[in-house]
Amino acid sequence: MAKERVVDVDLRWGDSDAFAHVNNVVFFRLLEEARARVIPTEGPGSTILSAGLVVAEQQLKYTAPLHYRPEPIQVGMRVDHIGGSSFRLACRVFDSTSGDVFAEGFVSLVAYDFGLGSPRKLSDDERSWLTA
Amino acid sequence: MAKERVVDVDLRWGDSDAFAHVNNVVFFRLLEEARARVIPTEGPGSTILSAGLVVAEQQLKYTAPLHYRPEPIQVGMRVDHIGGSSFRLACRVFDSTSGDVFAEGFVSLVAYDFGLGSPRKLSDDERSWLTA
Amino acid sequence: MAKERVVDVDLRWGDSDAFAHVNNVVFFRLLEEARARVIPTEGPGSTILSAGLVVAEQQLKYTAPLHYRPEPIQVGMRVDHIGGSSFRLACRVFDSTSGDVFAEGFVSLVAYDFGLGSPRKLSDDERSWLTA
């Protein structure tokens, strides 16, 4: 995932706020959904999600208003940093047809052992998947 | 729309609550999204949405737990009553592959003139679309 | 809870949709929140929530538009039916100062044993709390 992975995510009419724009908070929901559809739950590296992953930090810069439409928007994600127990995804919400970018930023995630209640080291399989 | 129209609607990981089921409230969001994707915004009958439509009443009976999955679920909608300024959609949330039904009920909608602040009569074009 | 219990619930600016009204779906969230603040988690009858409770059916009729405001709205709940493993709450969302009612309906809840994956009988303590 060193190269950008692009995921289609559907908007919902209810994502709009009283300004009739997709609400700024919802963009983080779109990022979450894109992760849920890409981060592996099967095969080598799968423990990265099933063993627990928590959001440590996230940031978005909004660059254009997004309006509801039935066609999905695209979320791009690329691993741009890997630490001992964490990694960072550079993210953008965009329209792959027009090239318009609505928001960009990053999400930092920590591999977490919910049983122990503490971060855990990324395994070799997980690192392989992240750097592939 | 006298015959059932079936719409694919994507779930989101964030639709689940602390019981790890798609939350009961979210089912009404799925119905809303299905309406947004079906009720016409162009052509004869299009005024039904663009001229304003408000939810007057809705009900759901939950028949099976629904868990997040990347594949869409299906929402079925069928007009089962038309009044002077309103109509009712019989609705169900189901899996078209397995046949499992997760919830069923109805939504009553009123054609509304936001300018006047009052219900308005359904036009002939709108009735045609609803009974087609 | 045979007499109406009234709970203050805060609205959020983000509850409004593109029509700048509190969205119809959100009303069910307000009912859920009112239940979370009233249904006991400690003392006799407490198992009603901690042992599991699922929404079996719910319905709302919307009677007036609700706009965001920093002051809480009121949710009224009254047990109007008790079965072997279930009970029903008559509900309304209203403004206790003006007397305006925004929505009314009901929620049917089933005591559920998540371990067994099946409904369970209401205990005497739970019945006492429901009928008090």
Next chain:
Amino acid sequence: MAKERVVDVDLRWGDSDAFAHVNNVVFFRLLEEARARVIPTEGPGSTILSAGLVVAEQQLKYTAPLHYRPEPIQVGMRVDHIGGSSFRLACRVFDSTSGDVFAEGFVSLVAYDFGLGSPRKLSDDERSWLTA
């Protein structure tokens, strides 16, 4: 608002995700709600909200898990930068009793003229309110 303003914001049971923590996305909703309750809508400086305000960028670092509870949490906001048409709020989500901090970060907001579709200069009244 050069000094921290602290606002009580109620959590909702439905804010929790499948991990039974208040979901990371929801924290931005809490910040939004705190702004809605503090940024003036009446008196000198009031145009800052009524004339339009959009979120340009926001960031949060999560420092401890937050669990649903009926008592409100606290959101602290302090203006730490003012530009020609924008300002930045340093934010934190915390418990004023225990001192526990759950998240901290910032939100950058731009005064926006929706009629013209472009940013607008902050007025003297607005600057006075922001620096007070």
